Amino acid sequence: MPELPEVETIRREIAPFVKGKIISGLEIKDPRNIKGISPALLEKKLAGKKILGVDRRAKYLVFPLSPAGFLVVHLGMTGRLLFAPDPYLKVTFVFKGGEKLYFSDARLFGKIRYFDADPPLDLGPEPFSKEFTAQKFGEMLAKKKTSIKLVLLDQKILSGVGNIYANEALFRAGILPKRRADDLSETEVKKLHKAILDVLEEAIEKRGTSDSWYVDASGKKGSFQERLQVYGRKGEPCFKCKTPIERISLGQRGTYFCPKCQK
DNA sequence: ACCTAAACCTGGGCGC
């Protein structure tokens, strides 16, 4: 599923392609990913607008438009932005000159939105921003009584981390997913803070995790799935201590950990 | 205010 590293990989790939292009229209094969605006009005709002660039805010892609407006795309779980269509094509963005960018989404959890003004996405700090310090992270965690795993998935606390990287960061920090967030020691908070940044950085370097659906805009898989240490490894031996990786459900999500390496 | 759980979706994997 696309989390920060996957969305960032796509952003870097499509930015040079779309920047400066003028949207001439949409080809809507299935309108169900278009949210908060009718397909007809979306097309009217986009037609004739120039794309100024592509920003990433957590897992969202934001396309600022000229003379005004913002196109916002969230890939959900199986959403894709592609240079060539695939079998799950839903919406095609057509540019002046005839070039196209394709949005596909098998499970329809992705969202295409439009805002006249800067989109209010209600997100917590970006992991790579200067606001995300170990100290501030600790202050936020101290207010949360729920499990650290669920706090990492809360986009209002820290934005961009999803299920795969939450699991992996907790393994790297040696912290059990069900530990209460407000129970972590200062040392643990620092380790977790570093683990989050490290795992996201490495995953961007590897162009994301193609565990199931994710591919980049060219249709190519990432390679971070080869580096996963706990996610999806239920019953398989921990790479550090050989203890079988366990799977529990937290917040209705698959949660993987090593019962020996994580405390 | 805070937290939990259901709902949204459907392709793919699995068991029979």
Place this chain on the structure above:
DNA sequence: TGCGCCCAGGTTTAGG
């Protein structure tokens, strides 16, 4: 081979 069941989970919404 084919059918049916169940799982995957980011975000929103509803309920406690």
